[in-house]
Amino acid sequence: MSATEFHQSVPTSEIEQRIASFQSLLAEAEIAAAVVVQSADLYYLTGTSQNAHLVVPSEGEPVMLVRRTLERAQAESPVRRIEQLSSLSELAGVLAASGLGDGRLGFELDVLPAARYLDYARRLPNHQLVDCSDLIRSIRAIKSPWELERIREAAAMISGVDERMREVFRLGMSEIELAAEIEFWLRSMGHQGQLRMRSFNGDLHYGTITAGPASALPGGTDTPLVGAGLNAYIGKGASASLIDSGMPIVIDLIGSSEGYIADQTRCFSAGSLPQHMVSAYERSLEIGAEVSAASRPGVLGSALYELALEVADDLAPAMASGTRVSFVAHGIGLELDEPPFFARGWDRPLEAGMVFALEPKFVFPGEGALGLENSYVVTANGAEKLTSAPEELIAL
Amino acid sequence: MSATEFHQSVPTSEIEQRIASFQSLLAEAEIAAAVVVQSADLYYLTGTSQNAHLVVPSEGEPVMLVRRTLERAQAESPVRRIEQLSSLSELAGVLAASGLGDGRLGFELDVLPAARYLDYARRLPNHQLVDCSDLIRSIRAIKSPWELERIREAAAMISGVDERMREVFRLGMSEIELAAEIEFWLRSMGHQGQLRMRSFNGDLHYGTITAGPASALPGGTDTPLVGAGLNAYIGKGASASLIDSGMPIVIDLIGSSEGYIADQTRCFSAGSLPQHMVSAYERSLEIGAEVSAASRPGVLGSALYELALEVADDLAPAMASGTRVSFVAHGIGLELDEPPFFARGWDRPLEAGMVFALEPKFVFPGEGALGLENSYVVTANGAEKLTSAPEELIAL
Numbered sequence: 001m002s003a004t005e006f007h008q009s010v011p012t013s014e015i016e017q018r019i020a021s022f023q024s025l026l027a028e029a030e031i032a033a034a035v036v037v038q039s040a041d042l043y044y045l046t047g048t049s050q051n052a053h054l055v056v057p058s059e060g061e062p063v064m065l066v067r068r069t070l071e072r073a074q075a076e077s078p079v080r081r082i083e084q085l086s087s088l089s090e091l092a093g094v095l096a097a098s099g100l101g102d103g104r105l106g107f108e109l110d111v112l113p114a115a116r117y118l119d120y121a122r123r124l125p126n127h128q129l130v131d132c133s134d135l136i137r138s139i140r141a142i143k144s145p146w147e148l149e150r151i152r153e154a155a156a157m158i159s160g161v162d163e164r165m166r167e168v169f170r171l172g173m174s175e176i177e178l179a180a181e182i183e184f185w186l187r188s189m190g191h192q193g194q195l196r197m198r199s200f201n202g203d204l205h206y207g208t209i210t211a212g213p214a215s216a217l218p219g220g221t222d223t224p225l226v227g228a229g230l231n232a233y234i235g236k237g238a239s240a241s242l243i244d245s246g247m248p249i250v251i252d253l254i255g256s257s258e259g260y261i262a263d264q265t266r267c268f269s270a271g272s273l274p275q276h277m278v279s280a281y282e283r284s285l286e287i288g289a290e291v292s293a294a295s296r297p298g299v300l301g302s303a304l305y306e307l308a309l310e311v312a313d314d315l316a317p318a319m320a321s322g323t324r325v326s327f328v329a330h331g332i333g334l335e336l337d338e339p340p341f342f343a344r345g346w347d348r349p350l351e352a353g354m355v356f357a358l359e360p361k362f363v364f365p366g367e368g369a370l371g372l373e374n375s376y377v378v379t380a381n382g383a384e385k386l387t388s389a390p391e392e393l394i395a396l
Numbered sequence: 397m398s399a400t401e402f403h404q405s406v407p408t409s410e411i412e413q414r415i416a417s418f419q420s421l422l423a424e425a426e427i428a429a430a431v432v433v434q435s436a437d438l439y440y441l442t443g444t445s446q447n448a449h450l451v452v453p454s455e456g457e458p459v460m461l462v463r464r465t466l467e468r469a470q471a472e473s474p475v476r477r478i479e480q481l482s483s484l485s486e487l488a489g490v491l492a493a494s495g496l497g498d499g500r501l502g503f504e505l506d507v508l509p510a511a512r513y514l515d516y517a518r519r520l521p522n523h524q525l526v527d528c529s530d531l532i533r534s535i536r537a538i539k540s541p542w543e544l545e546r547i548r549e550a551a552a553m554i555s556g557v558d559e560r561m562r563e564v565f566r567l568g569m570s571e572i573e574l575a576a577e578i579e580f581w582l583r584s585m586g587h588q589g590q591l592r593m594r595s596f597n598g599d600l601h602y603g604t605i606t607a608g609p610a611s612a613l614p615g616g617t618d619t620p621l622v623g624a625g626l627n628a629y630i631g632k633g634a635s636a637s638l639i640d641s642g643m644p645i646v647i648d649l650i651g652s653s654e655g656y657i658a659d660q661t662r663c664f665s666a667g668s669l670p671q672h673m674v675s676a677y678e679r680s681l682e683i684g685a686e687v688s689a690a691s692r693p694g695v696l697g698s699a700l701y702e703l704a705l706e707v708a709d710d711l712a713p714a715m716a717s718g719t720r721v722s723f724v725a726h727g728i729g730l731e732l733d734e735p736p737f738f739a740r741g742w743d744r745p746l747e748a749g750m751v752f753a754l755e756p757k758f759v760f761p762g763e764g765a766l767g768l769e770n771s772y773v774v775t776a777n778g779a780e781k782l783t784s785a786p787e788e789l790i791a792l
Contacts, residue, residue, distance in 0.1 A: 006613070009628050039597045043629045050616040050631070051597070069614040069622075076628045109511040113596050114503070115527060117510035131511060180583035187576035190636065192626045193601035200509050201435045201447070203599070205589035217402070218465040220446035226465075230588045232405050232472045233439045233655025233730060235446070240586065259629025334629060 006075035009258055010047035014146055015078050018045055018139060019062055025135040026058040032103035033057040033095070034132045035120075038111045040196055040334040041136050043259060048076035053085060057100060065094060092123055106132025111198060141331055141339040142353040147260060148377055151332070151355055155262035155375060155386045157189050157255035162266065162390050165251065169396045171270050172242055176230065179209040179238035182251065192256040198335045207254050207263075209238045211270070212247030215369035222327075224320030224361040225250060225369050245271040248281075248368040249396075252359075259334050263357035264387040265373030268394045277370055280315055280362035281393050284372040287311045287360035291328065291342070292376055295356070295383040301346035304329065308342065308360055320361045320371070329358040332375060354378045355386070402471035405654055406443035410542050411474050414441055414535060415458055421531040422454040428499035429453040429491070430528045431516075434507045436592055436730040437532050439655060444472035449481060453496060461490060488519055502528025507594060537727055537735040538749040543656060544773055547728070547751055551658035551771060551782045553585050553651035558662065558786050561647065565792045567666050568638055572626060575605040575634035578647065588652040594731045603650045603659075605634045607666070608643030611765035618723075620716030620757040621646060621765050641667040644677075644764040645792075648755075655730050659753035660783040661769030664790045673766055676711055676758035677789050680768040683707045683756035687724065687738070688772055691752070691779040697742035700725065704738065704756055716757045716767070725754040728771060750774045751782070 022045065026034055036042055036054040043049040045056070050073040052066040065085035066073045074082050085091070095101060105124065109117065109131035121129055143151065161182070168181035183206050187193060195204055199222070210227040219226030219236050228239035243249060252265040267281055290311045291304050305321070308328040312319045321328040327343035330336070332355055340346070340354050354377070361371025372391060376383040418441065422430055432438055432450040439445040441452065446469040448462040461481035462469045470478050481487070491497060501520065505513065505527035517525055539547065557578075564577035579602050583589060591600055595618070606623035615622030615632050624635035639645060648661040663677055686707045687700050701717070704724040708715045717724040723739035726732070728751055736742065736750050750773070757767025768787060772779040 006624070006628075037596075039629070048628050048631070049597075051618075052616075068616055068618075072613075072615055072631075107510070109514070110509055111596075112510045113506055114508045114510045114513035115505040115529075116596065117513065118505070133511075176586055177584060179589075180580055183583060183589075184576055184580040187579060188573060190572055190626060192630045193575075193579075193633065194599050194630050196599065200433075200507075200512065201445075203590050203592065217468075219468055220448075220464055222447075222464075228402070230586060231654045232402075232444050233435070234588045234590050235444070235468075237589065258627045 006072050008047055008076055008078055011146060012078040014144060015045070015047055017144065019056060021139045022056055022136065023058055025139065026056065026106065026132070029135060030104060031058060031106040031130060031132055033100045034106035036108065036136070038108045040198070041108060044140055044334060046077040046079050048073045053091065055095065055098070057098060063094065063098065065091070088123065102126040104128045104130050106130055106135070108133045108136065137339055140333055142351055143333065143355050143377065147333070150257045150260035151262050151375065152386055153257035154255035154260055155264070155388065157186065157191065157257065158253045158262065158264050159388045161251055161253060161264070162394055165268055165394065165396060169268070171245060174240050174242050175210055175214060175238035176240055178243065182209055182253070186253070186255070192259065195254055195256070195261065196335050197337050199337050202337060204336065205237055208236070208250065208252040211243040211249040212368045213366055214239050214241045215248065215250050216363050216365050216367060218324060222325055224325055224359055224371065225252065225363070243270055246273065248273055248277055248370045250369055250371070252373060254336065261332050261336065262375045262387055263332050263336070263373060264375060264389060265359060265361070265371060266389050266391070267370045268396050270396060272395060277364065277368065278393065280318060281370040281372070283312060283315050284360040284362065284370065285391060288358055288372045288374060291358055292374070292383040292385065295350060295376065295378055297352050297378060297380060298349045300349055301340045301342045302344060304342040305344055305346070312360070315362060318362045318364060320363050320369070324363065328360055329356045331356050350378050352378055352380050402468050404443055404472055404474060407542060408474040410540060411441065411443055413540065415452060417535045418452055418532060419454055421535065422452065422502065422528065425531060426500060427454060427502040427526060427528055429496045430502035432504065432532070434504045436594070437504060440536055440730060442473040442475050444469045449487065451491065451494070453494060459490065459494065461487070484519065498522040500524045500526050502526055502531070504529045504532070533735055536729055538747055539729065539751050539773065543729070544751070546653045546656035547658050547771065548782055549653035550651035550656055551660065551784065553582065553587065553653070554649045554658065554660050555784045557647055557649060558790055561664055561790070561792060565664070567641060570636050570638050571606055571610060571634035572636055574639065578605055578649070582649070582651070588655065591650055591652070591657065592731050593733050595733050598733060600732065601633055604632070604646065604648040607639040607645040608637070608764045609762055610635050610637045611644065611646050612759050612761050612763060614720060618721055620721055620755055620767065621648065621759070639666055642669065644669055644673055644766045646765055646767070648769060650732065657728050657732065658771045658783055659728050659732070659769060660771060660785060661755060661767060662785050662787070663766045664792050666792060668791060673760065673764065674789065676714060677766040677768070679708060679711050680756040680758065680766065681787060684754055684768045684770060687754055688770070688779040688781065691746060691772065691774055693748050693774060693776060694745045696745055697736045697738045698740060700738040701740055701742070708756070711758060714758045714760060716759050716765070720759065724756055725752045727752050746774050748774050748776050
């Protein structure tokens with residue numbers, strides 16, 4: 001991006017297609033219009049993430065009402081009607097003037113703060129406020145060829161993790177020292193730094209870089225591995241603990257390009273590992289191979305989760321996805337926690353164009369954790385792997 | 397933090413004092429109990445940020461109901477009653493068993509997602525759900541001596557920014573290359589990486605590192621400076637643009653310790669700067685000096701904002717706080733956007749123990765931006781500066 005001017009980066013055809021898909025789902029759900037305010041959804045539907053309300057009627061032209069900054073939104077987005085919203089009190093008037101003075105109005109209720117929801121409800125007494133997040137998320141789950149290219153770029157960013165580890169790893173360094181070196185490498189390649197999760201209280205910093213017993217520590221997040229973190233406030237990721245001989249090292253990284261992400265985990269060891277850990281890592285490769293081979297359009301996410309547990313077999317009790325969390329894959333895109341989920345209860349079929357990160361991981365309390373993670377796209381012929389770092393367990 | 401076990405880091409006396417203060421505000425507001433779920437508030441009131449519901453009755457013993465992970469919550473928190481919550485459906489029963497079967501129930505409505513709010517409302521039909529965020533935030537705004545020590549540590553982390561800049565700056569490097577070097581330095585010193593904001597869509601990555609025209613670009617965030625960012629999704633902070641001779645360089649950094657943060661901005665130049673920029677920087681020093689000298693208990697935040705504009709005088713039209721944003725200082729603690737605010741309309745008095753970051757900054761569109769930022773604590777005798785990097789404009 002040039003320093004002195006803003007420009008459009010998401011193609012106009014992408015935005016038009018996304019809006020059209022959203023509009024047909026709104027019409028199907030008998031929602032008169034949606035009011036979109038969350039960063040990821042806004043960027044997806046407009047190409048900009050300025051502070052704005054995007055009003056998408058089930059038919060007709062959308063209008064983006066910008067609190068801040070109008071000229072940037074206009075430069076970055078191909079949406080035709082982009083106007084200043086000086087005060088929230090104008091919203092009802094704009095809706096009425098667009099023939100949307102009453103009826104069902106969609107909001108992103110899974111992320112919209114309750115106080116704002118109650119305020120909208122007061123300001124729009126003639127409307128019924130309903131949740132439209134699932135509609136947006138279901139469209140976002142199917143990636144276009146343009147989005148897939150961005151995710152491939154994000155995957156390419158983290159493909160050299162084995163070389164970087166050989167370069168910077170020293171026995172006795174701390175998790176945080178290692179994290180600093182890996183994160184510097186990503187940032188120097190143009191990593192966007194900030195990553196986003198949709199879930200309440202959800203955040204993360206480049207990924208999870210942990211080793212030995214710290215990798216095996218449980219925490220508050222809905223992830224197979226958590227880590228000790230540097231303090232009890234963050235409570236996850238790299239800590240000050242030292243990486244000793246005989247420890248497995250888990251490098252779970254998120255690459256980025258134009259907001260899109262790819263997710264990959266590779267394992268290393270400081271010296272040689274006990275056989276049960278090596279076996280567990282090999283089992284994670286098997287699970288990755290078998291589950292990805294079965295990830296075809298029409299297959300339910302819940303069935304793929306069960307398949308992972310089956311392949312884990314006797315190691316299922318040590319599998320993070322069988323004990324700590326109830327998923328073995330999550331969708332990725334602009335956020336880290338998108339559909340699809342290969343999870344207990346997620347009884348929805350995969351569709352072509354869905355992108356997921358499959359992460360079978362094993363936890364040995366007091367010892368460490370290991371596992372593999374790759375990002376894939378679902379195609380008519382099965383899942384295609386997008387992340388490409390060498391998969392063998394590398395002794396450093 | 398040790399790799400193999402969790403431990404308590406926030407002292408028991410801190411937690412007891414915080415809970416007691418919260419309880420008296422709940423009683424005053426006639427709220428029977430609060431149900432706290434947001435990470436920063438949970439960590440503040442319990443010492444852990446595991447996935448939990450903390451139920452604080454207006455009198456009597458609080459109980460923390462943990463979804464994940466019980467043993468970690470128990471190890472990190474001195475709260476006496478810590479129990480497993482297997483399902484949300486148990487919440488009503490726990491409340492009833494504690495004599496809290498009806499009445500006004502406080503939730504953090506400014507951050508709680510609407511869908512969760514509506515779900516609680518359905519599950520708790522005998523209660524009236526009210527907002528208790530302001531109560532928690534007003535307690536959190538007054539820092540204890542223990543918290544001040546943490547903020548001093550956070551400030552110490554960023555005190556050597558001038559040396560680091562002399563070490564790593566090269567003419568012609570990009571903003572993102574410079575950011576990578578600065579962030580590596582912070583992370584290597586044990587920076588927690590992840591930072592948290594309370595506001596919807598709010599996030600940031602270590603701070604804001606920009607230079608020249610890119611520094612002057614406006615965006616969607618409620619901050620004096622925004623920057624181009626690496627893409628339109630993040631839309632702020634460092635970009636790929638190059639730092640050329642004659643450009644001002646703005647290094648706005650957040651240090652961290654045990655979750656607490658300090659905020660500081662220093663300016664550098666690649667070669668010499670035009671006189672109007674040097675004058676603006678000098679004016680930011682004057683505003684910093686005069687406004688901090690006036691920041692005594694009892695003075696209104698809005699009055700200090702007006703004072704900043706007065707001292708800016710003829711430069712007020714270029715002052716970010718007069719044009720882009722309506723504040724010149726924000727509180728800091730576990731989040732970057734805490735009370736107090738020196739802002740238009742923030743008609744509340746300062747109190748001893750409040751910690752704020754004062755950031756008078758000037759924007760010259762097409763050229764660049766400059767300004768100073770320091771963190772202070774309000775004492776009975778005035779504001780004491782906590783951030784200590786050299787304040788002169790340094791030519792590199």
